[in-house]
Amino acid sequence: MAGKSDQELVVECLNGENGAFDQLVLRYQLPMYRTALGIVKDPDTARDIIQIGFVKSWEKLASYNSSHQFYSWLYRIIINESLNHIRSARKMELVSSSQEDDQTPHLIMVDKEEHRRLHEAIAQLGDDQRIVLQLRHFEELSYRDIAEVLEMDEKKVKSRLFSARMKLREILVQA
16 A cells, blocks of 8 residues: 555545555655644644644545645644644744754754754744745745645745745744
8 A cells, every 4th residue: 555646545445445545644644743843833733733624535535626736735734723823822843952862962952952043934924924934944845735735826926935935034023
C-alpha cells in the first residue's frame, strides 16, 4: 500500500479497506503536525489538532473531491482546526527550539535567542500572513499548492507572502 497514490488509497478507504487510511495518516502526519504547530505554537495542542483533523477527514472522506489533491484538502482541514483553536483559546505559546549537539554553548544561546525572536515576530502577524509563511517556508509548498490549500489564486498567495515578509522584517528591525 505504501507505493499507492493518495487517490488510490482514498478509493480503498471508501471501499472499506481500513489499512488504506492508516497509510494516508502515516504519509501526512508529520507535515500536518508541523503546520498545526506553526499556527498554534504548542506541541500538545498541535497533536490534538491533527488527531481531530484526521478524524474529521475520515468522517468526511466521502465528500472529498478527487479533482483536487488529497493533501490540499487535508491541509485545509488542519488549518481550519488550528484557526478554530486560536479563535476559541486566544492564546499562543512559543515553540521551543531544538539545537544541534556540536554547537558551543554560546552559539546555542545565540541560536535560541534568534529563534525566539523570529517566533515572537511571526506570532505578531495576522492569521492569514502567518499561515502563508508557514506553508511556504516551513512546509515548502509551491505557490500553486498554497493557492489550492487556501482556495485563492497564486497572485494573491504571492501578494500575501510578500506582505507577510515585509511585516516580519518591520517587526524584527524594530525589536
